[in-house]
Amino acid sequence: MTKTQQRILMGNEALGRGIVEAGVTMAASYPGTPASEILAAVVTFAKETGADLYAEWSVNEKVAFEVALANSMCGRRSAVSMKQVGLNVASDPFMRAAYLGVKGGLVVIAADDPGPHSSQTEQDSRFFAMFAKVPVLDPSSPREAKDMVAQALELSERYGLPVMVRPTTRVCHARQNVPCGPLLRLNRPARFDKDPRRWCATPVFVLSLHRELNDKIDKIAGAPEFAPQLTAGDGSYPGACVIASGVAFAHTGDWLEELGLLGRVDFFQVTMPYPLNRDFIHQVKIRYQQVLVIEETYPVIELQLADARVQGRTSGLVPREGELTPDVIRPVLESFLKLPARVVPVPAGGGDRPTLCAGCGHRAAFYAIKTAFPGGIFPSDIGCYTLGLNLGAVDTCHCMGAGISQAAGFYRAYAAGGGEFPTIVATIGDSTFFHAGVPALFNAVFHQARFILVILDNATTAMTGHQPTPQAGCTATGEAGHPVFIPDLVRASGAGFIKEADPYDLPAFMDLLRSADAYCRSPAGGVAVVIAKHPCLLDREARQGQPVYSMAVTEACTGCRHCLDDFECPALSLDETDGRVVIDGGRCVGCGVCVHVCPEGAITAAKEGRP
Amino acid sequence: MKQQIIVSGLGGQGALTLTRLLAEAAAAAGLPVITSETHGMAQRGGTVISMIKVGPFRGPLIPAGEADRGLFLHLKNLAVHRFYLREDAAVFINTALSGDYLSVDARSLAAAHGLPPVAANLILLGFAAGKGGLFAGPDLLAEMIAAKTPERFREASLKAFQAGLAAAA
Ligand code: SF4
Ligand code: SF4
Numbered sequence: 071m072t073k074t075q076q077r078i079l080m081g082n083e084a085l086g087r088g089i090v091e092a093g094v095t096m097a098a099s100y101p102g103t104p105a106s107e108i109l110a111a112v113v114t115f116a117k118e119t120g121a122d123l124y125a126e127w128s129v130n131e132k133v134a135f136e137v138a139l140a141n142s143m144c145g146r147r148s149a150v151s152m153k154q155v156g157l158n159v160a161s162d163p164f165m166r167a168a169y170l171g172v173k174g175g176l177v178v179i180a181a182d183d184p185g186p187h188s189s190q191t192e193q194d195s196r197f198f199a200m201f202a203k204v205p206v207l208d209p210s211s212p213r214e215a216k217d218m219v220a221q222a223l224e225l226s227e228r229y230g231l232p233v234m235v236r237p238t239t240r241v242c243h244a245r246q247n248v249p250c251g252p253l254l255r256l257n258r259p260a261r262f263d264k265d266p267r268r269w270c271a272t273p274v275f276v277l278s279l280h281r282e283l284n285d286k287i288d289k290i291a292g293a294p295e296f297a298p299q300l301t302a303g304d305g306s307y308p309g310a311c312v313i314a315s316g317v318a319f320a321h322t323g324d325w326l327e328e329l330g331l332l333g334r335v336d337f338f339q340v341t342m343p344y345p346l347n348r349d350f351i352h353q354v355k356i357r358y359q360q361v362l363v364i365e366e367t368y369p370v371i372e373l374q375l376a377d378a379r380v381q382g383r384t385s386g387l388v389p390r391e392g393e394l395t396p397d398v399i400r401p402v403l404e405s406f407l408k409l410p411a412r413v414v415p416v417p418a419g420g421g422d423r424p425t426l427c428a429g430c431g432h433r434a435a436f437y438a439i440k441t442a443f444p445g446g447i448f449p450s451d452i453g454c455y456t457l458g459l460n461l462g463a464v465d466t467c468h469c470m471g472a473g474i475s476q477a478a479g480f481y482r483a484y485a486a487g488g489g490e491f492p493t494i495v496a497t498i499g500d501s502t503f504f505h506a507g508v509p510a511l512f513n514a515v516f517h518q519a520r521f522i523l524v525i526l527d528n529a530t531t532a533m534t535g536h537q538p539t540p541q542a543g544c545t546a547t548g549e550a551g552h553p554v555f556i557p558d559l560v561r562a563s564g565a566g567f568i569k570e571a572d573p574y575d576l577p578a579f580m581d582l583l584r585s586a587d588a589y590c591r592s593p594a595g596g597v598a599v600v601i602a603k604h605p606c607l608l609d610r611e612a613r614q615g616q617p618v619y620s621m622a623v624t625e626a627c628t629g630c631r632h633c634l635d636d637f638e639c640p641a642l643s644l645d646e647t648d649g650r651v652v653i654d655g656g657r658c659v660g661c662g663v664c665v666h667v668c669p670e671g672a673i674t675a676a677k678e679g680r681p
Numbered sequence: 682m683k684q685q686i687i688v689s690g691l692g693g694q695g696a697l698t699l700t701r702l703l704a705e706a707a708a709a710a711g712l713p714v715i716t717s718e719t720h721g722m723a724q725r726g727g728t729v730i731s732m733i734k735v736g737p738f739r740g741p742l743i744p745a746g747e748a749d750r751g752l753f754l755h756l757k758n759l760a761v762h763r764f765y766l767r768e769d770a771a772v773f774i775n776t777a778l779s780g781d782y783l784s785v786d787a788r789s790l791a792a793a794h795g796l797p798p799v800a801a802n803l804i805l806l807g808f809a810a811g812k813g814g815l816f817a818g819p820d821l822l823a824e825m826i827a828a829k830t831p832e833r834f835r836e837a838s839l840k841a842f843q844a845g846l847a848a849a850a
Contacts (some may be wrong), residue, residue, distance in 0.1 A: 188721030
């Protein structure tokens with residue numbers, strides 16, 4: 071393709087397209103909502119355009135960052151993408167990369183989740199960029215997101231710094247017509263210039279590198295090309311201006327237009343929230359008496375304006391937390407511009423909470439865990455299986471890998487009294503285990519903690535859209551990798567009890583859990599590891615490979631609700647007319663697990679061949 | 682031309698497919714479009730909503746009380762997402778129950794046509810298009826389905842759309 075063509079792209083696809091068009095030769099990522107679709111788009115567009123690009127799903131964000139960084143150190147353009155909390159994991163290499171700098175452009179895409187919708191915090195990565203002294207661009211739409219990738223890479227190369235692009239959920243998951251153009255083909259072979267004072271800077275050199283970093287940031291703050299863009303007013307609101315960035319700028323603009331105020335009040339879009347343009351800060355000080363700042367999610371622009379007249383997140387005119395939807399922005403504008411209040415219909419709330427899919431192997435595993443150990447403590451982790459909390463089989467969910475270390479900590483806390491300790495069962499998914507579970511397990515085994523670790527191995531990263539894990543042996547580009555096996559890792563930890571089983575066979579799985587508990591409590595016991603293997607049912611092949619039972623509920627059903635409340639398969643519901651449970655044939659996958667759940671034996675399964 | 686549409690359903694019911702098709706139809710008709718979707722945890726059977734804004738909009742979200750059209754894949758979502766609709770909005774719902782909206786029993790229709798339950802989404806789309814309720818006509822939407830659906834689902838998808846159209850007649 072040589073000329074520009076309009077295509078409907080999701081924000082994450084636009085970012086992926088931007089990466090390919092800008093001549094990036096390496097893209098690495100770890101999946102996490104709302105950033106997951108970026109790398110898949112990179113792979114698709116690279117294939118489509120014949121771009122020479124290496125892409126990988128790394129085991130975690132820190133690894134992804136370091137792999138991409140090295141490509142940049144060889145003078146080649148690189149991209150790393152992750153969700154905002156992924157940047158916490160990658161913060162170590164990120165902070166130092168600001169000091170040491172880069173060669174080939176390095177764009178760091180950190181996708182924020184104001185709200186939050188799918189995250190454990192609503193932290194603002196722009197703040198992280200400011201903390202690291204790394205410039206950050208803040209797109210307001212998929213189209214801008216794509217353009218900003220190229221701008222970030224140019225800026226990165228000009229100043230020898232990593233540059234962040236920070237989209238938010240509403241940009242990542244928006245769809246829009248986006249112009250797609252030809253690729254920049256840079257043809258830069260890898261060339262690493264040894265420079266130990268820089269690439270292995272010891273503390274003596276760090277001070278001067280810090281000075282260089284400060285100089286670079288000063289220069290960027292003075293450069294006019296990333297200064298906020300003004301849609302000038304006509305003097306109707308003298309001395310007032312509205313400053314916005316990201317998708318909050320888009321929603322504010324839509325309101326101003328609808329109110330007939332676009333072009334009447336001075337309205338700035340901040341495309342680079344850090345470092346905020348120096349001249350702009352000065353102009354705001356001398357030209358305006360009333361200043362409103364609308365930004366997500368923390369007051370990054372506000373803090374740099376450092377002016378008591380500024381209204382926004384810190385003054386309280388804008389709510390201090392939460393997403394800035396049009397419905398949140400509207401009353402802020404009404405108050406600031408002294409407009410009459412609009413009467414708005416109020417949300418009724420409600421709605422269905424998410425639940426594990428019908429037939430999901432995790433449900434069987436969780437049911438077994440909580441039934442086998444009624445007084446147990448169940449630390450868990452991040453993935454589809456966090457939904458085990460609906461079943462009462464997940465007591466904690468903190469951050470990637472934390473469940474295992476928390477289990478060790480819980481054990482020590484209870485063991486400190488010298489008395490009985492409760493059975494502690496940590497659950498973690500296969501992808502999360504690779505991400506951050508491995509060091510936690512090694513630590514727990516070494517320190518002789520006593521708990522059961524259940525690794526829920528469904529052969530994929532299900533929650534974020536089924537990215538392959540290292541065990542699957544298939545890379546992001548669909549090529550064969552050298553598989554790394556979970557049982558091998560567990561054996562290497564030295565754990566004394568390792569068993570694999572399919573949780574679908576509930577009675578056997580519960581027996582296995584009880585013997586694991588006995589091991590934990592035996593004199594020479596320690597961490598017992600159970601690998602619960604059942605493939606994710608959204609994998610069509612896996613689903614076709616398992617037997618399908620034809621299910622029925624007999625008259626013996628007393629309507630006790632045990633299977634609904636404690637097992638929660640979405641295919642089961644209570645028929646209010648006869649007070650018995652019914653199975654929704656459209657949702658039931660015929661896994662047969664609920665047979666073992668009904669205390670009355672009222673659920674029956676007959677074997678049926680696949681048609 | 683400005684039209685703001687919400688598509689409300691439960692994760693797994695195919696709200697994203699409808700969102701994508703409507704966005705493609707807008708682009709094919711030469712109209713600017715921006716949409717918003719639900720991804721992540723809520724996709725596991727939770728309540729989800731998509732928004733499609735056709736016309737010169739900047740942001741992807743529809744404010745409360747501003748949606749011109751509502752496509753509901755499940756009746757129980759009406760109570761949850763009604764507040765997005767204008768008072769005079771046209772509302773299309775997949776349900777066997779009638780009310781102050783246009784209804785089509787898409788699930789039974791799917792079964793009657795030998796289609797899987799998830800085909801209800803395209804039946805609902807066909808129904809809404811057949812009622813003349815969308816910025817894009819049936820022909821353009823059918824063309825989009827043919828062009829944007831993977832080969833192995835194409836025939837069933839078109840069949841579902843046509844069944845919805847017929848139900849609107
Ligand atoms: S997507 Fe897979 S792992 Fe997630 S709930 Fe469904 S079956 Fe379970
Ligand atoms: S067999 Fe039982 S547990 Fe399995 S999907 Fe059907 S109703 Fe749910």
